[in-house]
Amino acid sequence: LRYYRRHKALQCGMGLLFSIIAAFVPKSSLALLLVMLLTELIFIVKQSAFDGKGQFWYVETSDGARVVAVKSGTPAAKMKLVPGDVILECNKVKISNADELYQALQKNSAYCHLLVKTMDGELKICESALYADAPHEIGIILFG
Structure with a gap:
């Protein structure tokens, strides 16, 4: 957004000038109109290249x-989870949202076994012991 904001501020300034x-x-x-169109085209190409990275x-x-x-x-850090991973199962229980994940974690408060889909679409299994004093604290922030 910062790049987009800078580009639009530049376009407005150039337009005024x-x-x-x-x-x-x-x-x-x-000639000035063509310069404006050229800068917009460059922005579109750069933005498309960034979007093409699939982030x-x-x-x-x-x-x-x-x-x-x-x-x-x-x-979660020990299991090498990264932003973008999707947790599909926790302790052999299918997960569809964060609440279900935390419910599944309570089934075994000492151990966590996850089936995870990476950003590349690959499946991986992650396992770790949990904290004895805070079994619900796995160390991730979730979306969904």
């Missing part, structure tokens, strides 16, 4: 609970 120039030098209007790990999922963040030093 070019409008003033075109008012005093009407023959330059076409959309923050979108909602219809199956499982998507990991948004992982706290360091927690069981």
Whole structure:
């Protein structure tokens, strides 16, 4: 968003400046308009390249609970969970949202076994012991 905001501020500034120039030098209007169009085209190409990298790990999922963040030093960090992973099962219980994940964690308060789908679509199994004093604290922030 910061890049988009900067680009739009640049476009507005250029538009204002070019409008003033075109008012005093009407023959330059076409050239100035072409410069504006060229900068917009460059922005579109850059934005498409960024979007093409597929960094959309923050979108909602219809199956499982998507990991948004992982706290360091927690069981989730030890299991090498990363933002974008989708937790499909916890302790052999199918998960469709964060509430179901925490309910499944309560079934075995000492151990966590997860089936996770990565951003690449690969399935991986993650396992870790949980904190004895806080079995609900796995160390992830979820979306969904």
